[in-house]
């Protein structure tokens with residue numbers, strides 16, 4: 001039990017403890033923090049108070065992004081997490097730790113880590129089936145490779161932005177229903193609700209990360225909104241895949257949830273049929289029971305379940321490196337849109353409105369197909385934490401601005 005009152009009935013209790021980067025009005029330097037309840041614990045001050053000038057872990061905790069800490073590896077991640085949990089649950093530590101905490105309402109949050117490479121997968125069978133039916137109505141919904149490898153593409157790391165960053169409506173080429181090629185602001189701006197995994201420990205070029213080495217390399221998870229301009233995408237994507245339709249902005253949560261916080265959310269992942277190649281076979285195959293929520297201008301329009309993703313983050317990691325491509329600290333790979341089998345579990349608006357043909361009604365009576373200027377989307381997620389306490393991941397918020 002923690003002595004932090006705001007954490008007692010919170011989804012940000014001591015079983016969660018996500019990491020972020022913040023500054024305060026009194027000290028504009030960006031620094032690492034841990035969220036506990038409605039407060040932020042300043043890890044730079046914790047490291048400074050330890051009188052340790054030289055050890056690599058303390059210097060990593062004094063850095064302005066999470067990268068150096070994420071590079072330290074699982075043993076250090078677990079030790080630091082254990083120490084933070086212990087000071088936040090020991091009432092005797094309150095007088096020492098309290099001065100290092102700031103209410104969330106008073107801090108400015110920054111990008112939590114420097115994104116190295118960004119990869120986006122396509123691992124929900126329901127989403128891939130729905131999009132296949134809409135984009136390629138004359139072919140099989142799932143392409144022949146889909147059950148043999150986790151399909152993905154390399155995205156644009158430089159446009160990954162933290163929650164709260166305004167989203168400027170992209171412009172581009174599209175083909176009208178009459179076949180005319182025109183230029184202008186996207187008329188089919190959409191979202192994709194996803195879960196992203198952040199690499200801490202790199203690999204050496206030429207040496208793949210094995211499917212059972214997921215926990216050695218991956219530090220934690222973020223929520224991701226992969227904003228997508230469907231009209232730009234539909235015209236440009238053949239044959240090389242998504243390009244400008246998705247590269248204008250990708251929003252991530254300001255807080256990175258450590259994998260250790262998700263241990264109790266592990267569940268058996270769906271059985272794969274046909275059997276996959278040996279490099280994708282896991283000794284212990286598990287996914288995460290994360291329950292996502294999508295709000296459009298404040299109205300919850302969807303609850304996508306992460307539990308039934310066909311490809312696991314461990315398989316995605318193995319596949320992404322099987323050719324020898326190296327991992328770098330700060331690499332981010334997203335799951336792909338999370339959609340469940342039911343209509344109210346779809347993680348994109350193109351699916352929810354079936355290509356814009358079935359508008360959704362929001363709480364204020366307004367109807368929508370795709371995003372309008374001024375619209376705000378908020379993603380959240382919850383997971384089971386230790387001792388039956390729920391933990392929160394999120395949120396990811398973005399408001400659309402005219403171009």
Ligand SMILES: O=C(O)/C=C/C(=O)CC(=O)CC(=O)O
Nearest residue numbers: 121122123131135192336337
């Ligand atoms: O099937 C297609 O051509 C396109 C699919 C997507 O837009 C999905 C994508 O970005 C990957 C994902 O989020 O699942």
Ligand SMILES: [Ca+2]
Nearest residue numbers: 120192226337
């Ligand atoms: Ca995506």
Ligand SMILES: [Mg+2]
Nearest residue numbers: 246247249250
């Ligand atoms: Mg992007």
